[in-house]
Amino acid sequence: xxLFVFICGAAMILLGAVGVIVRSHPVHAALSLVLTLFGVAVxxxxxxxxxxxxxxxxxxxxxxVVLFLFVIMLLGVDRAESLRIDPVKVQRPLAAIVGLxxxxxxxxxxxxxxxTLRPRGDGIATATQARxxxxxxxxxxxLFSNHVFAFEITSVLLVIAxxxxxxxxxxxxRSGASDAPQASTGTKAGTT
Amino acid sequence: xFAQITPTPTWYLLLAAVLFxxxxxxxxxxxxxxxxxxxxxxxxxxxxxxxxxxxxxxxxIGGQTTVFFVLVVAAAExxxxxxxxxxILRKRPNANADDLAELKx
Numbered sequence: 001x002x003l004f005v006f007i008c009g010a011a012m013i014l015l016g017a018v019g020v021i022v023r024s025h026p027v028h029a030a031l032s033l034v035l036t037l038f039g040v041a042v043x044x045x046x047x048x049x050x051x052x053x054x055x056x057x058x059x060x061x062x063x064x065v066v067l068f069l070f071v072i073m074l075l076g077v078d079r080a081e082s083l084r085i086d087p088v089k090v091q092r093p094l095a096a097i098v099g100l101x102x103x104x105x106x107x108x109x110x111x112x113x114x115x116t117l118r119p120r121g122d123g124i125a126t127a128t129q130a131r132x133x134x135x136x137x138x139x140x141x142x143l144f145s146n147h148v149f150a151f152e153i154t155s156v157l158l159v160i161a162x163x164x165x166x167x168x169x170x171x172x173x174r175s176g177a178s179d180a181p182q183a184s185t186g187t188k189a190g191t192t
Numbered sequence: 193x194f195a196q197i198t199p200t201p202t203w204y205l206l207l208a209a210v211l212f213x214x215x216x217x218x219x220x221x222x223x224x225x226x227x228x229x230x231x232x233x234x235x236x237x238x239x240x241x242x243x244x245x246x247x248x249x250x251x252x253i254g255g256q257t258t259v260f261f262v263l264v265v266a267a268a269e270x271x272x273x274x275x276x277x278x279x280i281l282r283k284r285p286n287a288n289a290d291d292l293a294e295l296k297x
Contacts, residue, residue, distance in 0.1 A: 006199040010207050017211055020230050021218035033230050036211075040237050043204065047248045049256050052263075056240075059263055064233065064270050071274050072226060075281045081224055087290060095220035099213040106209035114202045121252030135256075142253045143260065154264050161268035165275035 005046045012039030024080040030068045037061045048124050050135045204245035212238035223288035225277050229270075236266050 012035055019032025037060045044053035125134035143151060211234060218231030240259045247255025281287060 002198045006203065013207065013211055014214070017214040017218075017234050020227070020234060021214065021222060026224060026226050029227050029230055033233060036234060037237065040241055043207075043241060044244055046199075047204070047244050049244045049247070049259070052240075052244065052256055052259050055260070055263055059267055060233075060237075064267065067270060067274055068226065068230065071278060075278065075285070077224070077226065077281065077285070081288075087223070092221055095217045098220060099217035102213040102216055103209055106212070107206055110202060110205045110209065114200075117201055117246075117249045119249070119251035121250055121254070123251040124248055124253060124256075138253050139256055139260070142257050146254075147257055147261075150261060154261065157265065157268055161271050165271050168272070168275040168279050 002046065005042065009039045009042040009046065012036065012042065024082065026072050026077060026081075027069065030065055030072065033068070034061055034065050037065070048126050048135060050127055051139055201245045201249035205242050208238045208242035208245065211235075211241065223290060225280070225287075225289060228289065229273055229277065233266070233270070236262065 016032045016034070016036030016039060019035065020029045023029045023032060037056060041053040041056040041061070044050075044056060125131070125138045127134050215231045215234030215238060218234065219228050222228050222231065240262055243255045243259045243262070247253060247259075284291065
C-alpha cells in the first residue's frame with residue numbers, strides 16, 4: 001500500500017514537473033504545477049506530515065497558483081510561446097547536462113550517505129484513530145517553544161512583503177492623470 | 193511479495209533530487225518570466241519534500257517546522273516576485289528573459 005501511494009505520488013510529481021517545463025502555454029504550465037503540488041501533498045501525508053499537507057494544498061494549490069493564473073489573465077500573456085526555436089543554440093543541451101549532473105551529484109551523495117539515516121530525535125508522532133491530531137500538536141509544541149522568535153519575525157516579513165508589493169504594483173507618475181477620470185465617472189454615476 | 197516493499201527515505205530524497213533538477217532545467221530553458229517563476233516553485237517544493245523525508249527518517253519534528261517557515265517565505269516571495277513581474281510586463285508586454293537582460297526600467 002505504501003509502495004502504491006509512493007508510486008502514484010511520484011508519478012503525479014514528475015508528470016506535473018515535466019508539464020511545467022514542456023507546455024508552451026503559461027496557463028497549462030500553471031495547471032501542471034497544481035498537479036505537482038498535489039503530488040507533494042500526497043507524499044507529505046504518506047510521511048505523517050498531515051498539517052503540512054493541508055497547508056500545502058491551501059497555500060500553494062489555493063493561493064499561489066491562483067495568484068499565478070490571476071497575473072497571467074491580468075497581463076494577457078496567455079498566448080502560447082513557440083518552443084520550437086532555440087534562441088541560444090547550445091542552451092538546451094547545456095541545460096540537459098546541468099540537469100543530469102545535478103541528479104547525478106545529489107543522487108550519488110544520497111545513496112552514499114544512506115546508511116547514516118537513522119532515527120536520533122524524539123520521533124514523529126503517527127496519527128491514529130484515537131489521537132488524530134498528534135501531528136498538529138507535536139508541530140505546534142516545537143513551533144511555539146523552540147522557534148517562537150522566528151514565528152514572530154515571520155509576521156514582520158509578511159507585512160514588509162505586502163507593503164513592498166503595493167508600492168511596486170502602483171502605477172508611478174501617472175497617478176494624478178489616472179485618478180481624475182475615475183473621480184469624474186464616479187461623480188457622474190453618483191448623480192445619475 | 194510486491195506489497196512488502198516499503199519506500200525508504202532514500203527513495204523520497206532521490207525523487208526530490210529529480211524534481212529539483214527538473215525545476216533547474218526549466219529555469220535555464222524557459223524564457224517566459226512567469227514560467228521561470230513556476231520552475232522556482234518546483235525547486236522549493238523539492239526541498240520541502242526532502243525536509244519532510246528527513247524529518248521522518250531522523251525522527252525529528254524540526255524538519256517539518258522548517259517546511260512551515262519555507263512555505264511562509266515562499267508565499268511572501270511569490271507576492272513580491274509577481275509584483276515585480278507585473279510592473280515590468282505592464283511597461284513592455286510580452287517581454288521575455290532575453291529582453292530583460294538589462295535592468296533598465
